[in-house]
Amino acid sequence: MIGYVDGTSPLHRAHPYTTLALSGALLFGAFALTRPLEVGLLVLTAVLFAATGRVLRSSAQTALLLSLPIWILLFVLHGLLGAEPRMAFGPVALSVPGIARALVLGGRVTAIVLGFLTALATVSPHRLVEAMTADGVPFGRTFLLASTLTVLPRMRERATQILEAQQCRGLRLGGSIVARLRALGPLALPLVLGALAEVDEQVLALDARGAAGSARRTALDPPPDSRAQHALRWALLALVAAAYAWKFWRMRG
Amino acid sequence: MNGCDVRLEGVRYAYGAREALRGVSLRIGAGEQVALVGPNGAGKTTLTRLLVALRRPGAGRVTVGDWEVAHKRPDEMAQRVGYVFQHADHQLFARSIRDDVVFGPRRLGRSEALVPGVLEEMGLAAAAGLHPYDVPAPLRKLVALAGVLAMEPCVLVLDEPTAGLDRVQRDRVVSALQRRAEAGVTVLAVSHDLGFVAEVAARVVVMGDGRIVADRPARELLYDREALAALGLRPPPTVEISGALGLRGSPVRTTEVVAVMGGIRWKQMPE
Amino acid sequence: MIRPTSLRDLVLIRLGVAVNLVIGQIVAALLLPVYLDSVGTILVAALVGPRAAITVGLVSQVLNAVISGNFSWLPFALVQVVIALYAAAAARLGLFRRFATAVPAGIGMGLLAASCSAPISYFLFGGVTAGGVTVVTTVLRALGAPLGVAVASASFATDLLDKAIACALVSVVLRSLPGTLAARFPALAR
Ligand SMILES: Nc1ncnc2c1ncn2[C@@H]1O[C@H](COP(=O)(O)OP(=O)(O)OP(=O)(O)O)[C@@H](O)[C@H]1O
Numbered sequence: 001m002i003g004y005v006d007g008t009s010p011l012h013r014a015h016p017y018t019t020l021a022l023s024g025a026l027l028f029g030a031f032a033l034t035r036p037l038e039v040g041l042l043v044l045t046a047v048l049f050a051a052t053g054r055v056l057r058s059s060a061q062t063a064l065l066l067s068l069p070i071w072i073l074l075f076v077l078h079g080l081l082g083a084e085p086r087m088a089f090g091p092v093a094l095s096v097p098g099i100a101r102a103l104v105l106g107g108r109v110t111a112i113v114l115g116f117l118t119a120l121a122t123v124s125p126h127r128l129v130e131a132m133t134a135d136g137v138p139f140g141r142t143f144l145l146a147s148t149l150t151v152l153p154r155m156r157e158r159a160t161q162i163l164e165a166q167q168c169r170g171l172r173l174g175g176s177i178v179a180r181l182r183a184l185g186p187l188a189l190p191l192v193l194g195a196l197a198e199v200d201e202q203v204l205a206l207d208a209r210g211a212a213g214s215a216r217r218t219a220l221d222p223p224p225d226s227r228a229q230h231a232l233r234w235a236l237l238a239l240v241a242a243a244y245a246w247k248f249w250r251m252r253g
Numbered sequence: 254m255n256g257c258d259v260r261l262e263g264v265r266y267a268y269g270a271r272e273a274l275r276g277v278s279l280r281i282g283a284g285e286q287v288a289l290v291g292p293n294g295a296g297k298t299t300l301t302r303l304l305v306a307l308r309r310p311g312a313g314r315v316t317v318g319d320w321e322v323a324h325k326r327p328d329e330m331a332q333r334v335g336y337v338f339q340h341a342d343h344q345l346f347a348r349s350i351r352d353d354v355v356f357g358p359r360r361l362g363r364s365e366a367l368v369p370g371v372l373e374e375m376g377l378a379a380a381a382g383l384h385p386y387d388v389p390a391p392l393r394k395l396v397a398l399a400g401v402l403a404m405e406p407c408v409l410v411l412d413e414p415t416a417g418l419d420r421v422q423r424d425r426v427v428s429a430l431q432r433r434a435e436a437g438v439t440v441l442a443v444s445h446d447l448g449f450v451a452e453v454a455a456r457v458v459v460m461g462d463g464r465i466v467a468d469r470p471a472r473e474l475l476y477d478r479e480a481l482a483a484l485g486l487r488p489p490p491t492v493e494i495s496g497a498l499g500l501r502g503s504p505v506r507t508t509e510v511v512a513v514m515g516g517i518r519w520k521q522m523p524e
Numbered sequence: 525m526i527r528p529t530s531l532r533d534l535v536l537i538r539l540g541v542a543v544n545l546v547i548g549q550i551v552a553a554l555l556l557p558v559y560l561d562s563v564g565t566i567l568v569a570a571l572v573g574p575r576a577a578i579t580v581g582l583v584s585q586v587l588n589a590v591i592s593g594n595f596s597w598l599p600f601a602l603v604q605v606v607i608a609l610y611a612a613a614a615a616r617l618g619l620f621r622r623f624a625t626a627v628p629a630g631i632g633m634g635l636l637a638a639s640c641s642a643p644i645s646y647f648l649f650g651g652v653t654a655g656g657v658t659v660v661t662t663v664l665r666a667l668g669a670p671l672g673v674a675v676a677s678a679s680f681a682t683d684l685l686d687k688a689i690a691c692a693l694v695s696v697v698l699r700s701l702p703g704t705l706a707a708r709f710p711a712l713a714r
Pocket residue numbers: 268271272273291292293294295296297298299300
């Protein structure tokens with residue numbers, strides 16, 4: 001499951017920025033860690049994060065599903081095709097450094113995806129927009145965030161309709177690569193031209209609703225923040241910075 | 254032109270777990286004009302999509318003439334069935350209205366000789382050189398209809414063809430369909446607009462919750478107030494007028510009502 | 525970043541993002557070996573300008589990550605910025621006016637994009653990212669090419685094809701604009 005899941009866990013109750021900062025720290029921290037053991041700890045942290053949000057089961061399931069293809073490819077790319085020395089593993093000889101590398105890269109991706117899914121499941125989009133508005137984030141950015149997500153399904157439906165309609169006018173989707181490239185015109189043009197033709201109408205509608213370019217809206221229901229959370233976010237930033245400092249110091253040494 | 258008959262036998266279709274068609278059997282004879290009505294979500298659009306191979310039935314059989322639809326792709330079905338989408342104005346892409354109308358016949362390898370006549374029929378002859386996105390959306394819908402008519406299909410399937418059109422535009426659609434009916438084209442039109450149904454259909458199939466709940470001659474159903482009320486519909490204006498005046502012979506089309514009324518005046522004048 | 529974005533620009537940015545994210549549906553239906561997921565960015569670069577196009581690229585990348593649930597694509601946002609700037613420059617030079625110039629412009633864009641994405645893909649993910657690139661990488665690797673070379677050639681091949689087609693498509697779109705619409709984009713006349 002990808003998307004917000006209603007709940008009352010600490011992550012749900014925390015200020016949206018705090019939860020996002022935690023998953024951001026996982027993302028940036030992941031690239032600072034380079035050894036299998038460190039990455040193991042990272043994955044454990046991501047698991048704890050998801051458990052705190054009480055979305056471990058669904059998030060872990062999705063995260064594993066999403067990173068499975070990457071694990072398989074990593075295994076082939078590094079484990080089977082990696083450098084010497086090799087270790088016999090049943091019928092195949094696996095590259096020892098390759099496997100270590102696959103574990104690091106795969107663990108990283110899994111931890112990042114798990115952290116991200118957890119944030120997605122526990123940060124309510126509404127509270128996030130409220131928090132951003134209360135922070136004085138200009139209308140434009142919150143508009144883009146919220147309204148793009150609402151136009152996407154409509155555009156998708158349009159694309160489906162166009163695909164169906166042109167086929168019913170005799171357009172074949174298969175055939176030679178040249179024929180398929182030529183079919184891009186009748187399929188992509190109506191999507192783009194139709195959307196462009198609606199721009200002015202949409203601008204008028206938004207204007208009528210008083211959404212002037214840089215106007216600021218007052219947040220109606222800003223989520224509560226606290227000193228402790230504020231401090232936590234700064235601490236996370238410091239932690240990530242320290243991790244990178246350590247990484248570069250070690251690389252030099 | 255030879256008409257093609259359309260048959261559905263025990264057809265079922267589900268979108269995931271949502272059953273949209275729960276066993277539909279329907280036969281539309283070659284050259285017959287049928288309207289498909291019913292509440293939102295009844296499965297009307299789903300049924301029409303099966304006819305052009307855009308969806309494959311989960312069970313049952315669909316045939317158009319001697320073609321087994323299950324063995325065809327939508328672009329192959331286009332040789333026989335012309336499909337006018339509800340949002341047909343979304344499909345235009347050429348740089349002029351004429352070029353867009355020509356697209357279908359060209360794709361099917363057919364003659365483009367019909368194009369000027371079809372443009373004329375839709376009242377687009379003067380606008381043929383304009384860019385389709387330089388004309389209003391309802392006109393774009395007529396352009397799309399013209400594009401399908403120019404393909405010379407032997408079965409015409411239309412989903413809400415009159416939605417969003419004004420009186421004049423709607424009348425153009427009506428006369429175009431009446432002309433096709435005279436030429437023996439099979440017509441299946443999905444519509445909520447009973448005035449339109451009265452003009453173009455001889456038979457009305459009513460769907461409800463994925464099933465066919467009624468299948469009656471238009472002349473009969475459009476006069477059955479109770480049956481219509483059960484569908485949340487009211488008789489079309491022609492039927493209201495004819496009912497109020499007590500006209501004989503259950504006229505449903507405007508031309509029929511005019512003819513009957515003309516007859517009455519002629520008889521009653523001497524008194 | 526000082527000039528406030530007009531409402532119209534915002535709506536166009538949203539359109540560009542939507543095109544970037546939805547065009548894949550058409551590409552997939554045609555089974556083309558490309559993504560074309562920067563068509564919206566290139567289009568907005570030509571219609572509005574570099575600033576709006578960069579926003580389109582960045583927002584698309586973030587939303588792509590949100591929707592797919594795959595956060596690991598985020599670092600490729602850098603590539604989107606490069607594409608936006610290049611496309612705006614190409615539009616300024618009028619390269620999208622004709623097919624004959626749009627396709628070479630696309631190949632140039634592909635070279636540039638690949639030079640940015642190959643190192644990201646190599647250093648951050650050891651050559652593994654979702655999609656066709658990875659398959660090409662794996663095949664090349666199996667044929668004996670060193671990992672760095674495999675990643676680079678895979679990115680280059682896909683990016684060149686992808687951007688050449690994307691630019692050609694944008695060129696067709698720009699030439700297909702109805703007169704009334706084209707007149708509303710002063711950036712086009714330049
Ligand atoms: N693409 C789809 N995915 C999932 N469910 C769908 C889809 N299209 C239709 N349905 C569902 O299938 C049922 C039948 O839909 P259909 O569009 O055939 O109805 P309809 O009779 O044409 O209705 P309307 O008068 O609103 O156009 C509805 O319950 C609808 O929600």
